[in-house]
Amino acid sequence: MELYDNYQQHLHSASDPIPAPKTAWIWKIFWYLLAITVIEVGLAFANYEMHFVSKQILKYLFIGMTLLKAYYIIFAYMHLKDEKMGFRLTLGFLVVLLAYFVALMMIEGLYQENVRLIFPSYLISDAPAFGL
C-alpha cells in the first residue's frame, strides 16, 4: 500500500480543512442521462401505441442514444477524460474489435435465418423453437 501512495498527487492529513463540494458537473451529466432515457422510453412507448415510424429506424436511433449514454458514463463518471490519451487508446482499441464482431455476428444471424427458411429440415427440433 505504501508503495503506491506516492502516485497520489496530494496526500491529505486529517487536519486539512475540507473544501466545498463541486458537484454541478455531476448533476449536469445526470440530467443528460435522464433526458436521453426519457426520450428513448417516450419514443418506444409512443411507437408502441401509435406506430408512427418503422421499428428499424427507431432501432438505430436507440443504439445511437445508448452509445451517447455510454460516452457520458465512461468519460465523465468513470473519469476517463482525465486519463492520458495513450491509456484511452489502449482501452478504446476494444471498440474496434467489438464493432467488427457485431457486424460479423449480425450478418451471420441473417444468413442462418436464410438457411433455415430455405432448408426447413436443417432444424432438428420440432415447432418454431430451434434447438441449434
Add this chain to the structure above:
Amino acid sequence: MAHAVSTVDAPKPWSGGDAPFNISWGKMMMWFFLVSDALTFSSLLIYYGATRNMNREFWPNPDEVYNHFPFVEGHIPLAFVSLMTFILIMSSVTMVLAVEAGHRFDKKGVVKWMIWTVIGGFMFLGSQAYEWYHFIHGTAEGKVVEHGLGVIHGANMVENEYGPKQFANLFFLITGFHGSHVFSGVILNILVLIMAARGFFHRRGHYEMVEKVGLYWHFVDLVWVFVFTFFYLI
C-alpha cells in the same frame, strides 16, 4: 548541433519506477478487468442479437412481455424497466458523488453517499427479483403448445409462452449475469462503506479504494444501459 537541441524537448520514455500513463496500479488493473468483463458481456449480447436475427418472425415484442408494474392492474409496457434504469443511474450519481467527496477527503460525505449507493443497489436487486418472478410465472392466459403438453405459463429453461426457447434462456443468462455483477458490486460497496466509516481511508491518507469500487459500479450501470436497450427497447 541539431540533435542536442532535440534531446532537450524529447519526451522521456517510461523507465520503470513510476506509474505508466500516470495512473495508479490499482485503478489501471480495475480498468483492464472491466475491459475483459466488457468482452464477456458483449459476447453474450452479440449472441442475443445473432439469435434474434436468426428467428425474426418468432421473436416476441418486448413491450408485450415485460409490462407488469407493482400495485397496478393491467399492462404498462416499459414502465418498470424504466424505473429500474432510473434507480441504477441514480445510484451511479451517488457513487460519483462519493468519489468526489473522497477527493476532498470528506469522510462524512463519502459515508453518506456510499449509503445511498448501497440502498440503490438493493432497490435494483429487488426490482430484478420482481421482474424475474413475473417472467417465470407469466400471464394467466399462457400459450397453448402444439405437442400435447397443454398450456404453458411463463418460462423455464425448456419452454416458455413468449417465443423461442433461446429468448427465455438468454433473458435468464444475461440479466442473471448482470444481476450477479450488481450483487457483488453491492457487497464491495458495503465493504468500502464500512472501511470508510471506520476511518481506514482517512488514516491511509487517500480514498482511492472508493474510486476503484466506483469504476466497477459505473461499469455495472453501463452494462445495464446496453441490456436495457437490447432487451427492452428494441
